[in-house]
Amino acid sequence: MLSVTIKKFLIPSCKSCRSLSFTKCFYSQELENEYSDAQKQKILQIVNDGDLNILSRYDVAKTRLKKLTEWVNKYGKLSKISDLETIEGFTEKTVKKFYNSIIDGATKNLSHKIKGRILHPTLSEIVKQNCRLVLSVYVTVNSVCWTLIDRDKYAVAEWKYRGIEYPDSKRFPITDILGIAWQITNNLPNADIYVMKSEATSLRASGSDPNNPKVIAFNIQKAQMIAIIVALINAKHNNISHCSTKEDEESVSKLNQRVYFLRSSLPYRLYGTLVGNERVSTDQTVEMLLDEAKEIHSDNSHVHVPEYLISMYRSQKELQKDMLGHCLLLAITFMDLCIYTNEERIRKLTRLGD
Numbered sequence: 001m002l003s004v005t006i007k008k009f010l011i012p013s014c015k016s017c018r019s020l021s022f023t024k025c026f027y028s029q030e031l032e033n034e035y036s037d038a039q040k041q042k043i044l045q046i047v048n049d050g051d052l053n054i055l056s057r058y059d060v061a062k063t064r065l066k067k068l069t070e071w072v073n074k075y076g077k078l079s080k081i082s083d084l085e086t087i088e089g090f091t092e093k094t095v096k097k098f099y100n101s102i103i104d105g106a107t108k109n110l111s112h113k114i115k116g117r118i119l120h121p122t123l124s125e126i127v128k129q130n131c132r133l134v135l136s137v138y139v140t141v142n143s144v145c146w147t148l149i150d151r152d153k154y155a156v157a158e159w160k161y162r163g164i165e166y167p168d169s170k171r172f173p174i175t176d177i178l179g180i181a182w183q184i185t186n187n188l189p190n191a192d193i194y195v196m197k198s199e200a201t202s203l204r205a206s207g208s209d210p211n212n213p214k215v216i217a218f219n220i221q222k223a224q225m226i227a228i229i230v231a232l233i234n235a236k237h238n239n240i241s242h243c244s245t246k247e248d249e250e251s252v253s254k255l256n257q258r259v260y261f262l263r264s265s266l267p268y269r270l271y272g273t274l275v276g277n278e279r280v281s282t283d284q285t286v287e288m289l290l291d292e293a294k295e296i297h298s299d300n301s302h303v304h305v306p307e308y309l310i311s312m313y314r315s316q317k318e319l320q321k322d323m324l325g326h327c328l329l330l331a332i333t334f335m336d337l338c339i340y341t342n343e344e345r346i347r348k349l350t351r352l353g354d
Contacts, residue, residue: 031092031095031096032081034096034099039103040081042102043081043099043102043103046058047068048072048077052069058098058102059100060094060097060101061089061094064089067087067088067090068084068087071087081095084098100125104125117263118266118337118338119263123193123260128338130192131151131193132150132151133157133190133191133192134148134191134193134194134195134331134334135149135188135191135195136194136195136196136327137195137229138196138323140323141218142163142164143164144162144184145159145324146158146159146189146327147324147328147331148191149331149332151335151339154300154303155304155306156293156304156305156306159312159313160187161316161324162187163320164180171217172221177221177224177225181228181229184229185229185232188233193258193260194258195259195330195334196226197261197262198261198262199264230259233258234255234257234258237258238256238258262330262334266333266349267330268329269349270329270333270336270345270348270349281318281322282322282325282328282329283322285325286313289303289332290310290313293305294310300340300342301344313325337349
């Protein structure tokens with residue numbers, strides 16, 4: 001039988017803030033059927049017995065936790081998991097997110113302690129658990145770098161730099177940009193997840209001359225290059241081709257997103273390569289990381305970089321080393337925060353205010 005829960009709301013009835021209550025019936029059987037008996041018991045135990053400090057470790061806003069505490073103090077403990085939907089501020093979506101984080105474990109949701117959105121689009125738990133290879137792609141006006149990470153070993157499997165030569169310092173037409181992006185994408189190793197840094201929405205130059213037309217023009221070319229690479233990667237993994245049937249059309253109507261954008265400030269803040277608003281060279285930071293990267297750490301606390309890739313990095317010129325360094329930092333920041341949810345790294349960022 002479909003269960004019905006009565007939900008009480010308070011709404012203002014006049015300017016003097018007098019309130020009236022009304023009831024709304026909604027159906028919660030779907031939520032009750034979502035979890036096993038053991039999972040429901042675990043959820044109720046944590047929600048009923050946990051204090052604010054414990055509950056704040058899970059995927060739930062502090063304002064909702066305050067409402068939950070007030071409700072429990074007034075009406076008593078929850079008797080079934082669907083009771084949470086009766087509390088102001090909790091919707092079906094927020095309740096499921098909260099409960100799923102309890103089932104998965106608090107440590108898996110430490111990244112929510114970092115203020116603001118760190119990744120776009122959101123990385124689902126299924127994609128996270130199923131991924132084995134992660135590729136970071138770092139694009140600048142003059143180069144593209146990539147770093148391939150083996151998730152099981154937390155080891156760098158590939159680390160490359162590709163320069164982009166401009167003819168007589170002139171801008172490329174869009175067809176040439178497409179050609180370069182096509183070559184780059186074909187050279188990228190296959191991965192389950194591709195990571196790029198989130199780019200600024202403005203194409204204006206930084207510094208004292210924000211409207212410098214030359215810089216704006218190169219920023220436009222960079223944005224075009226990134227957009228085409230993202231489109232080609234997704235097209236490659238979505239098997240987009242001619243649709244001969246209605247079923248074919250439906251199968252490609254929903255994009256299976258493979259490219260994720262990490263907040264650009266996170267690697268800089270985490271590894272100290274940002275002073276004020278100015279980015280500094282990664283050389284010293286990467287060298288310190290490489291000293292710890294020669295061994296495989298079974299607890300995935302540090303990335304492993306093979307000796308031949310370390311030698312390749314150290315043989316590069318300063319500019320190439322800097323670009324390779326940024327690409328490596330982008331990759332391991334994503335792995336630490338989004339895949340392994342490294343507590344030490346996350347707490348460092350929360351202390352820094354990110």
